[in-house]
Structures are given as C-alpha cells and as structure tokens.
Amino acid sequence: MTENTQQSPDRGPMDSAPELPTQYAPAEVEGPLYERWVERGYFEADAKSDKEPYTIVIPPPNVTGSLHLGHAFEHTLIDALTRRKRMQGFEVLWQPGMDHAGIATQNVVERELAKEGKSRHDLGREAFVERVWQWKAESGGQISGQMRRLGDGVAWSRERFTMDEGLSKAVQTIFKKLYDDELIYRAERIINWCPRCLTAISDIEVEYQDDDGELVSIRYGEGDASIVVATTRAETMLGDTAVAVHPEDERYKHLVGTEIELPLTGRRIPVVADEHVDPEFGTGAVKVTPAHDPNDFEIGRRHDLPSLTVLDEHGVITVHGPFLGLDRFEARSTIVGALRAEGRIVAEKRPYTHSVGHCSRCKTTLEPRQSMQWWVKVGPLAEAASKAVREGDVAIHPKEMESRYFGWVDNLHDWCISRQLWWGHRIPVWYGPNGEMVCVGPDDEAPTGEGWHQETDVLDTWFSSGLWPFSTLGWPEKTESVAKFYPNSVLVTGYDILFFWVVRMMMFGLYAMDGTPPFHTIALHGMVRDQFGKKMSKSFGNAVNPLDWMDKYGSDAVRFTLARGANPGVDVPIGEDWVQGSRNFANKLWNATRFAMMNGATVEGELPAADRLSATDRWILSRLNSVVAEVDAYYDDYQFAKLSDTLFHFAWDEVFDWYVELSKATFAKGGPEAEVSRRVLGEVLDVTLRLLHPVVPFVTETLWTTLTGRESVVIADWPATVLVPGADAPGGFRDAAAEQEIATVQQVVTEVRRFRSDQGLQPGQKVPARLDLTGTALAAHEDAMRSLLRLQPAGEGFSATASLPVAGATVALDLSGTIDVEAERKRLAKALAAAEKDKAQSTAKLGNEAFLAKAAEAAVEKIRKRLETAEADIERITAQLAALPGGNGTTA
RNA sequence: GGGCGCAUAGCUCAGCGGUAGAGCGCCGCUCUUACAAAGCGGAUGUCGGCGGUUCAAAUCCGUCUGUGCCCACCA
Numbered sequence: 001m002t003e004n005t006q007q008s009p010d011r012g013p014m015d016s017a018p019e020l021p022t023q024y025a026p027a028e029v030e031g032p033l034y035e036r037w038v039e040r041g042y043f044e045a046d047a048k049s050d051k052e053p054y055t056i057v058i059p060p061p062n063v064t065g066s067l068h069l070g071h072a073f074e075h076t077l078i079d080a081l082t083r084r085k086r087m088q089g090f091e092v093l094w095q096p097g098m099d100h101a102g103i104a105t106q107n108v109v110e111r112e113l114a115k116e117g118k119s120r121h122d123l124g125r126e127a128f129v130e131r132v133w134q135w136k137a138e139s140g141g142q143i144s145g146q147m148r149r150l151g152d153g154v155a156w157s158r159e160r161f162t163m164d165e166g167l168s169k170a171v172q173t174i175f176k177k178l179y180d181d182e183l184i185y186r187a188e189r190i191i192n193w194c195p196r197c198l199t200a201i202s203d204i205e206v207e208y209q210d211d212d213g214e215l216v217s218i219r220y221g222e223g224d225a226s227i228v229v230a231t232t233r234a235e236t237m238l239g240d241t242a243v244a245v246h247p248e249d250e251r252y253k254h255l256v257g258t259e260i261e262l263p264l265t266g267r268r269i270p271v272v273a274d275e276h277v278d279p280e281f282g283t284g285a286v287k288v289t290p291a292h293d294p295n296d297f298e299i300g301r302r303h304d305l306p307s308l309t310v311l312d313e314h315g316v317i318t319v320h321g322p323f324l325g326l327d328r329f330e331a332r333s334t335i336v337g338a339l340r341a342e343g344r345i346v347a348e349k350r351p352y353t354h355s356v357g358h359c360s361r362c363k364t365t366l367e368p369r370q371s372m373q374w375w376v377k378v379g380p381l382a383e384a385a386s387k388a389v390r391e392g393d394v395a396i397h398p399k400e401m402e403s404r405y406f407g408w409v410d411n412l413h414d415w416c417i418s419r420q421l422w423w424g425h426r427i428p429v430w431y432g433p434n435g436e437m438v439c440v441g442p443d444d445e446a447p448t449g450e451g452w453h454q455e456t457d458v459l460d461t462w463f464s465s466g467l468w469p470f471s472t473l474g475w476p477e478k479t480e481s482v483a484k485f486y487p488n489s490v491l492v493t494g495y496d497i498l499f500f501w502v503v504r505m506m507m508f509g510l511y512a513m514d515g516t517p518p519f520h521t522i523a524l525h526g527m528v529r530d531q532f533g534k535k536m537s538k539s540f541g542n543a544v545n546p547l548d549w550m551d552k553y554g555s556d557a558v559r560f561t562l563a564r565g566a567n568p569g570v571d572v573p574i575g576e577d578w579v580q581g582s583r584n585f586a587n588k589l590w591n592a593t594r595f596a597m598m599n600g601a602t603v604e605g606e607l608p609a610a611d612r613l614s615a616t617d618r619w620i621l622s623r624l625n626s627v628v629a630e631v632d633a634y635y636d637d638y639q640f641a642k643l644s645d646t647l648f649h650f651a652w653d654e655v656f657d658w659y660v661e662l663s664k665a666t667f668a669k670g671g672p673e674a675e676v677s678r679r680v681l682g683e684v685l686d687v688t689l690r691l692l693h694p695v696v697p698f699v700t701e702t703l704w705t706t707l708t709g710r711e712s713v714v715i716a717d718w719p720a721t722v723l724v725p726g727a728d729a730p731g732g733f734r735d736a737a738a739e740q741e742i743a744t745v746q747q748v749v750t751e752v753r754r755f756r757s758d759q760g761l762q763p764g765q766k767v768p769a770r771l772d773l774t775g776t777a778l779a780a781h782e783d784a785m786r787s788l789l790r791l792q793p794a795g796e797g798f799s800a801t802a803s804l805p806v807a808g809a810t811v812a813l814d815l816s817g818t819i820d821v822e823a824e825r826k827r828l829a830k831a832l833a834a835a836e837k838d839k840a841q842s843t844a845k846l847g848n849e850a851f852l853a854k855a856a857e858a859a860v861e862k863i864r865k866r867l868e869t870a871e872a873d874i875e876r877i878t879a880q881l882a883a884l885p886g887g888n889g890t891t892a
Numbered sequence: 893g894g895g896c897g898c899a900u901a902g903c904u905c906a907g908c909g910g911u912a913g914a915g916c917g918c919c920g921c922u923c924u925u926a927c928a929a930a931g932c933g934g935a936u937g938u939c940g941g942c943g944g945u946u947c948a949a950a951u952c953c954g955u956c957u958g959u960g961c962c963c964a965c966c967a
Contacts, residue, residue, distance in 0.1 A: 020926095023927080283967090403895080529904095585929095586929090590927080598926070754932090760921080845911080851910080858910095863911085
C-alpha cells in the first residue's frame with residue numbers, strides 16, 4: 001500500500017481529467033449552454049414535420065412584473081415534459097407568450113403615472129395605451145430573460161402576445177361568431193363595480209373578506225303601519241323602493257300591499273311579499289334597493305319595482321338633498337345620524353361581521369351597481385365543456401380535481417365580459433345615430449359617418465387568453481400550425497386558475513374548433529409554499545425571487561428541488577436548505593462523472609456480452625432497466641416527485657455509492673475485467689444522465705457531452721431498455737440472481753462496517769482479518785470487499801466472526817484485533833432479541849390458517865423468507881456470542 | 893350553510909390492507925487518491941382520539957377533534 005497521504009485536494013490524480021474541475025460551478029456552465037441550444041434551433045417546432053406533434057402552451061404570464069417561484073415551478077414541469085418528448089422523437093412545440101392582463105397591467109401603469117402626479121385622464125386614451133405598450137416592452141424582456149435562465153425550451157420564434165395583431169383578429173373573429181349566434185348580448189344588470197378602477201369586474205375577480213360592519217335597525221313607516229328593517233348599508237336606503245316580507249309571515253300579512261313611509265325622503269314605498277325573505281333572519285323584513293343589491297334587483301324584477309340609483313360610479317351619493325356628494329362611507333354614518341335624530345333607530349347598532357366583496361386587483365370594497373354591460377351566454381358553451389370531461393375526451397389529472405371543475409362549469413352564470421378600461425381589446429361593436437348596433441368582424445368595414453362610434457369598453461382579459469391554445473397557432477387563418485399542433489397535448493397549470501382560465505379555454509376551444517377540445521389532458525399542479533407550508537407572499541416577507549437561488553445554487557438545483565416536491569395537484573413547499581441539497585446532488589453527478597472519466601469509462605462500442613459481465617455489472621444493468629421503466633411510467637402519470645426521487649436514489653445510492661465503490665478494485669487491477677466495467681459504467685452513466693436531463697438540463701448537458709463527445713443531450717434519444725448481447729429477454733435485460741447476490745454483498749459489507757464503527761475502529765485503519773468466502777457466490781467479490789473494508793490478512797489474537805447465509809453456504813469473516821468485548825456483547829444481544837422477535841412474529845403469522853388461506857402468495861412468501869432470515873440470524877448471532885472471550889453462547 | 897382535502901420521525905412530505913419510508917435536521921467517527929457540497933455508522937414514530945369491518949388496518953368504514961382550501965349566502 002502506498003503511503004501517499006499528503007495529497008493536496010487541489011492537485012493529484014484528478015490532473016488526469018483536466019476537462020472537469022473538482023467542484024461543479026453552475027454559474028460558469030449554465031449561461032452559454034442555453035444560448036447555444038437556441039442558436040442551434042433545438043426548441044423550434046416545424047409544422048411541416050412528419051413527426052408526431054406534442055404541444056404545450058405556456059400559461060401566459062402577465063406582462064406586469066417578473067416571474068416568481070410559482071412560474072419557475074410550472075416551467076420546470078412543462079420543460080421536463082417537453083424535453084422528454086423531444087428526446088422521444090416527437091415534434092415538440094412549447095408555445096411561449098404573454099398575457100396583456102387588462103386591469104392588472106392598467107393599474108400598474110396608472111401607479112407609475114401617479115408617481116409623476118398624473119392620471120390616465122391627463123394623457124387621454126390613446127397616449128395612455130401607448131404608455132402601456134412601452135411598459136410591456138420593458139417588462140416582457142425581463143420575463144423572457146428569466147425564462148432563459150431557467151432553461152425553458154420554448155420556440156422563441158413563435159412568441160405571442162394576447163394583444164398581437166393576429167391574436168386581436170382571433171378575438172374579433174370569435175366575438176363576431178358568438179354575437180351572430182346570439183351567445184353575446186348586451187344587458188343592464190347588477191354587476192360588481194370597483195369604484196377605484198371604475199370598471200365592472202366578473203364574479204371570479206371578487207375576493208370575499210370578512211369585514212366588521214354594523215347592523216342597524218331602522219323603523220320604516222309610522223304606528224301600526226311600521227316595519228323594522230336591519231341593514232349594514234344604511235346609505236342605500238335612499239334608493240329603497242319597497243320593503244319585502246315572507247308571504248307566510250303572520251306578523252306582516254296585514255301590511256302586504258300597503259305603502260309605508262320611507263324616512264328622510266318623504267317617499268312612500270310598497271310592502272311586498274317575496275319567497276326570498278327568510279322570516280327567521282333579523283326582523284323578517286328586508287329593505288329593497290334594486291339598483292344596489294343583486295338580490296334586491298331580483299325582487300324588484302319580480303314585483304315590477306322601480307330601480308333608483310343613488311350612488312355614482314365613484315360611490316358618491318347622487319340624490320339631491322342633504323346627502324348629495326357624500327362618499328358612500330361618509331353617507332352611511334351621516335344617514336344613521338339623521339335617522340337617529342328622527343327617532344328611527346330602534347335598537348342600538350351592533351357589530352356585525354360579514355363577508356364583503358373586494359376588488360382582487362386593488363382591494364377596494366366593491367359596490368354592486370346596476371349598469372349596462374356585455375355578456376356571454378354560457379349555457380351551451382358550459383354544457384359542452386362539462387360533457388367533454390364527463391365523457392372522457394379530456395382527462396383531469398389528478399382525478400380528484402374533476403369535482404371542482406364540474407362544481408364550477410355546471411353552475412356557471414353568464415359571463416360579464418365588458419370592462420370600462422382602456423387597456424385591452426376594444427369591443428368591436430359600433431353604435432349608430434339612430435340606435436343601430438353593428439358587430440364588426442375582422443374582414444368587415446367599420447361603419448363611418450355622422451353619429452357612428454365604437455363601443456368604448458374593452459373585453460375581460462380572460463376572453464383573449466381563452467383562445468390561447470389556437471390563437472397562438474395563427475387561427476382564424478387555416479395555418480399549418482393549427483393543423484399540426486391543435487389540439488394541444490397537455491395543459492399544465494395551477495389548480496387556482498382552473499375556473500378563470502381552463503374553463504374559458506374549454507368553452508372557446510370546443511366552440512371555435514368544431515367540438516375539438518383544446519387539449520386531451522389537464523395536469524394540475526399545486527402552489528409553491530415556503531418550507532413550513534405557508535403561502536408565499538410579498539407582504540408576509542417569505543416570497544423568494546427564483547433568480548436569487550439560481551444565482552447561488554444554479555438553475556438545475558432550483559428545478560430539481562421543485563420537481564422533487566411536485567406531487568400531482570398538491571402544494572409544493574420549498575426551502576433554501578432543500579435547494580442546497582439539490583445543488584449537492586448536481587455536484588455529486590459532476591464528481592461521479594469525473595471519476596468515471598478518470599477511469600476511462602466509455603460509451604463506444606457494443607456492450608460486452610452477458611458472459612463477460614461480472615455479477616456487479618449485471619446487477620447495475622438490471623437495476624438500470626428497472627429504473628428506465630419506472631421513470632417512464634412516472635412521466636406518463638405526471639409523477640414528477642416520484643421520478644425525481646427514483647433517479648436521485650438510483651444515481652446516488654446505487655450507482656455512485658455501490659457500483660462505483662465495488663468497481664474500484666476492478667479498475668485498479670486493470671485487464672479485461674476493467675475493460676468490461678469501463679464500458680458498463682459508461683453505459684450506466686450515459687443512460688442515467690439522459691434520464692435526468694429533462695429535469696436538470698444544464699449539468700447533464702455538460703457531463704453528457706464530455707462523456708460521450710456527442711453534440712447535445714437535448715437531441716439525444718430518450719433511453720430505451722438496455723439490451724445486453726447474448727442475454728436478450730423480451731422485457732430487456734434483467735438479472736434477479738445478480739441483484740440478490742449484490743444485496744448480500746451489501747449486507748455483509750454493512751454488517752462489517754457497523755461492527756467496525758461500534759468497535760471504534762478508524763475507517764481508514766487497516767484491520768488484520770481473514771475473509772473466508774470459499775465455496776460461496778461471494779468469492780468473486782473478495783477483492784472488492786477487501787478494498788471496501790480495508791481488511792488485511794488475519795493476524796494473531798482474538799477473532800470475532802460475522803457470517804451470513806449465502807446461496808446455501810456460509811460466509812465466515814474473522815476480524816482480528818483489539819475488541820471491546822462488552823460493546824460487542826451488547827450489540828449482539830440486541831440483534832439477537834430483534835431476530836427472535838422476528839421469528840416469533842413470523843411463526844405466528846405462518847401458523848395462522850386464515851392468513852394462509854386468504855393472503856396473496858407473495859405476501860406469504862415474504863413472511864417465510866423473513867422467518868428463514870430470522871432463524872439464520874439467531875444461529876449466527878448465537879455463534880458470535882459464543883466466540884466472544886468468556887462467552888458461553890447464551891445471552892444475559 | 894354546502895363541498896373537497898389533510899392530520900405519519902424535530903421540519904416538509906411519500907406510502908393507502910400484509911411486520912413503518914425519504915429529504916433536510918440530529919448524534920458519533922473519518923480529509924480512505926471522484927466528491928467534506930463527501931464517506932461510514934447510529935438514534936428518532938402507541939402513523940390525531942375513539943369505535944367498527946378483517947385472520948391482518950397508517951392503509952377500508954363510522955365518529956370526534958384540529959387544520960387547510962373551494963363555492964354559496966349574509967337584510
């Protein structure tokens with residue numbers, strides 16, 4: 001043995017592999033790789049190709065702001081799917097692009113303007129929209145920069161934006177078609193109105209929060225003809241046009257049909273009977289304000305009540321009198337004060353917590369408001385969207401999410417699509433001087449002339465993103481891309497926008513594309529959370545910029561961590577420690593490849609024939625084939641966590657810890673056996689790197705190209721089952737006997753290591769020992785085991801025996817040296833107790849007739865094996881105890 | 893009010909009828925010529941409580957408790 005112990009970590013044998021430094025430095029490696037991939041056009045998709053298409057559209061990020069960890073997560077999943085399919089030989093299109101995000105973007109730009117002390121009205125519509133386009137140019141560049149850092153393999157030449165000319169044409173086309181089919185209409189309804197954004201918003205854009213309000217009870221009318229109503233919004237009483245009670249309510253029957261006095265107004269309003277009223281709630285009487293409450297609006301309709309608007313678009317009182325011009329909240333207290341002065345407040349106001357709608361964009365308390373808006377009649381569209389999933393044309397993954405989908409799509413209300421904004425697709429309807437209304441299609445001339453003007457409202461942003469799966473491909477033109485890449489293969493998105501986005505795409509896709517759904521599978525992922533499972537948010541201070549972690553640990557580390565956490569449909573916690581762990585894994589890959597290359601691992605030439613392979617080689621190739629099959633199955637089931645974990649453990653534990661260690665002795669010895677192992681190691685590494693590439697593209701590209709000398713792993717073939725010449729089996733090469741044999745080697749080695757550790761022997765210390773493997777299958781592994789265990793030939797003195805039953809023979813391992821007898825006795829006693837317990841349990845189990853009758857054969861076999869092992873263990877341990885100095889074979 | 897989900901090792905989660913798993917963390921010992929971002933060894937759980945089905949339950953059923961999310965309503 002050499003005494004070369006003064007090896008500096010910086011120099012030494014690794015000099016023989018100068019291509020790879022001793023540590024993986026992602027920052028130096030990742031940058032140039034991505035640009036090379038793009039330049040070579042690997043990510044572009046050819047509509048003329050005769051390969052089978054595989055299409056995924058990016059859930060378009062809002063042009064505002066930058067990508068967060070949630071995007072990094074989603075992109076990792078899509079990138080992994082598409083990279084694998086590309087390697088499998090599909091014509092892959094990962095469609096990139098961004099969303100104009102109407103109200104969100106308009107608000108951001110308005111805030112920018114506010115810093116300059118200006119409002120959008122100072123600029124005017126045209127200049128304002130111009131300004132938003134400028135903003136988009138800056139912000140959009142930032143997002144694509146982040147996508148490049150992440151390694152997203154998107155077809156950049158096809159990048160689209162929902163406000164592009166082409167996509168705007170798609171919007172106009174479908175609007176016109178819906179209009180002509182009478183699925184779009186204009187009507188006056190109660191809508192959710194944001195008094196700050198000054199626009200209608202749809203039901204799903206409302207965020208409900210519990211707010212503390214006050215419930216006040218007000219007496220309407222006088223004497224016998226009086227009724228007490230309760231309200232949290234006293235200011236709306238100015239617009240009351242009735243009081244409603246339940247038809248069966250005895251307390252108020254005599255008043256139904258009469259009129260009572262509405263305080264402060266001098267008006268008289270009718271008392272009506274309506275089923276909607278809950279006689280149990282409050283006083284059982286409800287004030288009715290049709291113009292400012294959705295339920296009241298319905299009551300008003302049923303009883304033909306007038307609608308009196310008392311608040312304007314800013315939420316300011318519009319009725320003449322003492323309250324004119326008051327803000328809605330001021331008006332509330334002022335009016336309560338006035339009512340109290342008149343003795344109308346019958347009970348003290350009391351605190352009342354109720355949920356109130358807020359604008360999801362600016363958090364302002366919403367005001368229900370009656371106004372003229374544009375609507376999509378969703379009935380037939382939603383029915384088709386529901387049917388497509390119900391009949392299996394579209395699969396939702398994980399399946400549990402289907403109930404959410406149905407819950408929504410089967411109860412959809414008509415969709416309010418008009419927004420009183422400036423940023424967005426302007427509704428293509430022109431109004432004429434005599435009340436004419438013309439919907440203008442993309443190929444029509446807009447009416448001109450005196451008195452004609454276009455609708456000023458724009459469309460809800462989800463209107464255009466609902467067309468994304470085909471508008472990005474050039475629809476309504478009959479392009480080759482539409483023919484090739486529609487329908488999309490899979491939609492990968494978060495469960496949080498199942499309703500906002502997925503349902504819209506389903507409805508529009510089915511409608512526009514003659515009943516062909518936009519995708520066959522919807523794979524839903526969860527939300528990224530922090531390491532304690534808490535939601536990430538800027539205000540809570542636990543939000544992470546993915547770029548920070550990518551700078552520190554590399555993109556691969558961030559991607560691998562996210563993929564390892566990706567169980568279908570459930571939220572993904574992520575912490576910096578975990579990213580570090582993934583970085584360590586990348587480094588491990590790096591160093592294992594270095595080792596392989598230092599030892600001449602190669603991918604050239606056929607694999608050696610089966611009869612030339614050692615059991616170790618056969619074991620790892622057999623395991624490799626299992627892993628290939630497992631990973632494929634997991635990919636097909638969108639089980640990213642499982643496939644990542646499988647690869648992590650296979651690579652680290654089996655290949656790097658065991659195969660490499662067991663092969664070191666072979667490599668050291670050289671000769672034809674080493675030659676065989678070099679080829680096997682090359683094969684195993686090659687396949688493992690290819691399997692890992694979709695998830696950790698950068699480090700695998702660097703290592704794979706170095707190892708193989710080939711162009712790029714991006715365009716390499718996805719691993720198929722490895723075939724060993726001379727041992728072709730239908731399902732690929734498998735060797736259960738070799739797997740069993742190596743498992744035994746592992747057991748022996750681990751046992752001896754534990755013994756050494758328990759004895760306080762230094763790992764590096766050579767121990768004089770005799771390893772007697774004569775007549776067993778393990779004889780072939782003697783060199784490897786000796787080297788692993790640092791065993792020297794036996795010397796004099798005490799000897800302890802470790803033995804395991806292998807293939808009908810017994811391995812005797814004598815360790816000589818100074819032994820801590822007490823420690824060993826204790827350890828063996830513990831092991832003996834465990835084995836005896838195992839034996840007892842297994843015996844009981846096998847004596848159980850019911851178990852034998854009903855259990856699966858494999859289960860019974862497992863128990864039998866366990867019993868056998870336990871019995872052998874007992875025999876062995878008893879012998880070891882007996883061999884201890886002063887021992888008599890029995891335990892205390 | 894309705895619906896869905898979750899409670900497993902210190903933390904975050906897999907497992908979902910046959911004798912408890914991972915990552916990180918923790919405790920030892922080691923710079924053993926790929927890697928200390930490493931190696932080796934070790935400890936840690938009445939699988940939320942209670943009942944039931946079964947030869948057998950973390951796993952199925954019921955129930956309670958805690959917790960999260962979605963939807964609806966809230967005068």
